[in-house]
Amino acid sequence: MSIMRQGLFSPRKLVRKFTPAMRPDANLPNAQRIGPALQTPVKTGETLGRIGSLEVRMARNFKEVKKAQRLRYDVFYEEMSAIADAHTLATRRDADPFDAYCDHLLVVDHDLQKRNKLGRLKPEIVGTYRILRQEIADQHAGFYTAAEYDIQSLIDANPGKRFMELGRSCVLKPYRNKKTVELLWHGIWSYVLRHNIDVMLGCASIEGTNPDAIAGQLAFLHHNARAPEEWRVRAVEDRYVEMNRMPAEELNSKEALRALPPLVKGYLRLGAFIGDGAVIDHQFGTTDVLIIMPVSELNTRYVNYYGADASRYSS
Template sequence: MVNAPHVAHPLQTPVKTGETLGRIGSLEVRMARNFYEVKKAQRLRYQVFYQEMSAIADAHTLATRRDADPFDDYCDHLLVVDHASMKRNKLGRLKPEIVGTYRILRQEIADRHSGFYTAGEYDVQSLVDANSGKRFMELGRSCVLKPYRNKKTVELLWHGIWAYVLRHKIDVMLGCASIESTNPDAIAGQLAFLHHNARAPEEWRVRAVEDRYVEMNRMPAEEINAKEALRALPPLVKGYLRLGAFIGDGAVIDHQFGTTDVLIIMPVSELNTRYVNYYGADASRYSSEQPA
């Protein structure tokens, strides 16, 4: 892994509600402006997680057709909107369609509420406590509308995240990433590949909570078809690996969402230099001032 140079956090002001963080053509990445936009992001999450994938909806989720939980009320919501695809809201006004989203929870906000969502699956508090001088941020609920699952949308989402990291002086990103399947044996190659090739070094290692721990070391390294395992991994997980992410110790089965989760840990100091340089040390690559 190539270590990134020290990032001096050149942008000083926190990200504002609704602020634009980048643009490519008709696509804009920005923070949600109000609860109505958060509800639209929740509808997008429902469409992807429950209708397209295999999440199991309870009665309330079915009735509202939104993927929502208490964390949504105090998280920040990063959105990609398409100004070329305008939709009428309940008041009849045309608004750009929300086509991608990420949920962001900073440590100081988590501390004032119920902690990190990820703590239900991994002992992340031990890592936070061991790095008391560092600022942590949780990423979650990532999804993109099917026609927009391309390089441009993903790059905009990551441009927005990078700008957010710089503005809030974040040192470590973490969160769960999902592999579709609740049968670890069916995805043994992927889990073992991550265990042998991306497991976090001891100082960054976090273990799954004991009663949910699923062993990832399901086959010896020499028996893994690395090319096949890498190809099978979800695009989001592969993207994290390219950025220089570490993987936690043990997987967790999430029966509600029909997935097996792995923990992603991304210290900013360990990010791949190539990607830091690509988005810009000041997150200027797709800044709204530049031509699309």
């Protein structure tokens, strides 16, 4: 007899800590929901926070973007199972056309410095996130996520809301700790406030391309974190992978939750929803799920932690 059938374990209780107990009022304007928004947009190279030797800021120039691309290559291709084409192998950079017009959030370590070609010491980049605002996406090729999910239907249904895509998240292995992740999220929160963002979205990855091997993780997300109807987005039809791979009563929720990648669990803690259907990304060797985070739905505990004005780690 399963633990759930004995009544000793409830998946609802298990995910309670990942589910916002209190949400801001979704009917209020953005600034009223989360406190006074900072009025000045984030600038290139601007420092957004600091903890000790670690600083979170925007990339200053294309040289720094290239360094972020090298970090992504080291994590995605060297450490994980992404498959590089000839150009990627030659450059040892994870790059695509979106990089040219995205904003790049960086965590740099001032205690880890290398000399550049001019002999100047420069802090090394140890973490990065790629950010794309809707108005910028509209001027170019749209959102990267649109290749996997029908996000345009959600955007069209919310014409008064400002969307922002998060992607290409990675952190150098020795820096995968609370401090680095908190700085990245502090930077994202500052960016959200500065640009009056209403909805964050993007794909998060589970390692592996066999959905049956990660059936528990997919089923857990389907049963416990699927977006409500008004926020639900479906994977594009020719790439759709069913996430409801086992009944809720047969699912070992505790085990499935433990197996989820830290990034996905972090999104759930913030109050994220999961889209309908997964997508196999053979190039990166992953199974992707869609993350949808309306600012109005964010867990107020985390909003208060970072500060309604993003002041917690401001320098």
